[in-house]
Amino acid sequence: MFPYMRNEGRVYLSVLKSVNLTKDYPGTRALDDVTVSFGSGKVNALLGKNGSGKSTLVKCFAGAIQPTSGTMYLDDERVSFSSPAEANHKGIAVVYQEMSLVPSLTVTENIFLGRMPKKAGRIVDWQAAHREAKALLTTMNADIDPRQIVSKLSMWQCQVVEITKAMSHNPRVLILDEPTSALASHEVNQMFEVLRALKKQDVIIIYISHKLHEIPEIADTVSVLRDGRLIGQEDIGDVTGADILGMMFGEMQHKTRPADIKPGDEAVLAVSGLTREGLFEDVSFELMQSEVLGIAGMLGSGRTELLKSIFGADPYDAGTIAVKGRPVKRKSSPILMKKMGLGLTPEDRKQEGLILIHSIRDNLCYASIDKARKGWLENKKQRAEIADKQVENLEIQVPDIKASVNSLSGGNQQKVVVGNWLNTEPAIMLFDEPTRGIDVAAKQQIFEIVWQQARRGVSTIFVSSELEELLETCHRILVMRQGRITGEVDPAATNVKELYAMCMGGEA
Amino acid sequence: MNRLSQLNRKKVLDFLFDHVVEVILIILILVMGNISSTFNTTANWLNIFRNMSMKGLIAFGMTMVIISGQIDLSIGSTVALSGVIVARACRDLPGALGIPVSLACVLGMAIAFMIAILMGTIHGYAQHKFRMPAFIVTLASQNLLYGLAGILSDGFPIANTFPDWFSRIGVGKIGGANGLPIPALILFIFFLIMLFIIKFTTTGRAMYAIGGNPESARLSGINVLKTKIFAFSAVQVMSVLAGFINSAQVLSGSYSFGRGWETDVITAVVIGGTSMAGGIGTMWGTMVGIVFLGVIINGMTILNVSVYAQYVVRAIFMSIAVLVATYRAKKKA
DSSP: OOOEEOGGGOEEOOEEEEEEEEEEETTEEEEEEEEEEEETTSEEEEEOOTTSSHHHHHHHHHTSSOOSEEEEEETTEEEOOSSHHHHHHTTEEEEOSSOOOOTTSBHHHHHTTTOOOEETTTEEOHHHHHHHHHHHHHHTTOOOOTTSBGGGSOHHHHHHHHHHHHHTTOOSEEEEESTTTTSOHHHHHHHHHHHHHHHTSSOEEEEEOSOGGGHHHHOSEEEEEETTEEEEEEEGGGOOHHHHHHHHHTTOOOOOOOTTOOOOSSEEEEEEEEEETTTEEEEEEEEETTOEEEEEOOTTSSHHHHHHHHTTSSOOSEEEEEETTEEOOSSOOHHHHHHTTEEEEOSOIIIIIOOTTSBHHHHHHSTTTTTSEETTEEOHHHHHHHHHHHHHHTTOOOSOTTSBGGGSOHHHHHHHHHHHHHTTOOSEEEEESTTTTOOHHHHHHHHHHHHHHHHTTOEEEEEESOHHHHHHHOSEEEEEETTEEEEEEOGGGOOHHHHHHHHHTSOO | OHHHHHHHHHHHHHHHHHTHHHHHHHHHHHHHHHHOTTTTSHHHHHHHHHHHHHHHHHHHHHHHHHHTTOOOOOHHHHHHHHHHHHHHHHHHHHHHHOOOHHHHHHHHHHHHHHHHHHHHHHHHHHHHHSOOOHHHHHHHHHHHHHHHHHHHTTTSOEESOSOHHHHHHHHOEESSTTSEEHHHHHHHHHHHHHHHHHHHBHHHHHHHHHHHOHHHHHHTTOOHHHHHHHHHHHHHHHHHHHHHHHHHHHTEEOTTTTTTHHHHHHHHHHHTTOOTTSSOOOHHHHHHHHHHHHHHHHHHHHTTOOHHHHHHHHHHHHHHHHHHHHHHHHHHO
16 A cells, blocks of 8 residues: 555554455355555445455454454554454454444434543533534534534434544544434435545545445545455546445355245235325235245334234224234234234344343243133143243254253254244244344255245245345345335346335436 | 362352341351340340331231332331221221121221221322322322321320230230240241232233333233232232231320321331332342341340330341342342
8 A cells, every 4th residue: 555645745654454354154254355545535435245254354453353363554553353342442443333422412422431531530511612612513514503402403413423432532444334324315425525534634534324425425435345355446437336336245156945835916015195294105916825925124114013003012093904804903003903913023133022131931932912712711731831842843952942942053043033932923023133143054954944934825025135145035026215115126137236226216 | 179178168158148138147047146145035036026016017018119119108007007907997986886896897807907008099090090100199198197197086095995806916816825926926927928929920020020120011012000009909908917016016006196107117228239220129138128127126225225226227237238239239240
């Protein structure tokens, strides 16, 4: 890497570099011999589909994990971090997608959390604090009142405060994890103003994003990872959107579902004009008997909210839902939808799908609590039977069915969530990101379960941001973007690049 | 062989650790029996159970509420109000309606039970539908019911209005003068009933679910509202029962009864290993907690330890129990 000139005539030399960086996890190599460097004064986009290794790389830089082998350099000084605090101390700041602000405090307090300027020993110097906060915000090109309470700020303003907080430590590296993913399109431009102001400072910006169409507008370089390897690093002027997609996905052929599963002619679920303000709008589709219907959409596209509203867990503002021709009344609930034959495995299995402190057996029987009973009493024998049945059918690896479900691996926990619902003998299953955070073998088993259920006549909606998965499992895929169904594709007639471009709203 | 015995020792240690409250209780009983010749007599034990019967009954209901992830601080006022209602009914209804005292008494009891279920339903609704913290809702009820008891009794105890059979609920014994006190009998019967509900019914299972993770329970299609209402009503009904026993023992109803009982009740439930965070706990544990509290109070009274020192000892045991329970939960996670 060369030192290079930027505006104001100053020479910037800051470089963050990894050399032959490798990270092994049991069974997988998340990072494979990655040698890459990022210079200061530019926005370095880091791209790659889910599981490509980009978050592993960032975690190594941030000290959250330690590489198996390889080295990292910050300005030719060899660095290694045993903890995020250590990386932070060396000047590496990460702004994660999840907000870490305290909503009830002012912008100033959030920026200087735990280190408010003081006078006369222990008394907070509010004047100086607000003044310094304002100065910091001004260098960021952001017009935000430091006295404002954070909960009253808009999303992009929160994101900017978060970045300002990170910048107030004068970091040498600023890693931004999808800073625009939660923003509306008009907010993105304001966010970019802030990033452009940041470029004037001597800081290395690493910018992770899924929104491909934003990249040419804001990034100076793009680095693409795939399957743990660095595919390439290019100046933004040298590549087209199609080039980037090609680098991200390669020339892989996607697998397809078994041919024997055919959707029927009868619509078991009909959704029409479903709207929940601010989250999804005018969603209409039909789900056929035995069909596996995919919904492709990125985080924040409204897919999770849509499933929850269909399932009666959340309200909706307009539209109708009908199950097997029977209209669902407006005041719905999971209790009612369960009776109508629906089941939902939620996106966040730990917080919404499981009761972690309870046993595996209990967790397999909660949804079917009203089935395994004799009058008022629980049918202990039947409970044990249906729990054992799922453990066997789904091949859940359990040391002891009475052990807490918390002791299982992610894949096995997911199977418990699925088994909990299969015990209700559903006619329609809604899967929200069922493969998130589980290993390849467990993923394949989840697909097998979906297909097996389809053969038995169960209809499935499969939501995932892993597009290859949808192409592999589904009969039909709906594309969801910004709360709307924007297209429908046949998995046999498309590829992952096209689907990705459709989800992102960019050109292929 | 050596390894096997090591394994066994570990198992024994684990078992003792899991039942640390029971172990301490047994040691306490043995020590007390050695110090005092009157402690380990049938009469004294029946006395312990009679004394703990009222708070014990409420603790069974409170166990359901706490397992469901909720709390009820209004129970003391329910104790007072239920006694006042029955006392007043026995005093005024015979004259006003021209009915016998016994019928008036039964009417009063029925009204008290209906108020209990009404309060339980209100607590469940307020907490579930309006997301009001149970702590605050039931604190408000504590004031409300206390005030109502004061209004209904005009600020004075209503004494000597009960029919004989009602006072037997409080002071009667089965099997002669040294027999089983009726309050203790009621305690045992309701222990079995509540144990059965929490252990063998789907409602009991649902309580653990909504306390363990309310969102997962809701998304599993469990009727969260109904379950909460059941638990909140159970503790109120138990409090009404306790109020009857209490008033029957002292032959009067007063707004001042039951003040502060929630502390002892929650202490017993917590000593029994029920998690204040919800989702974990047993009826058996609560029974142990009740006996524990009873033994400490009774033993120290026999030893002539001052009431205030008793509170200090209680505090120490409660802290130990919670410390052990927290440590155990951490180890298991």
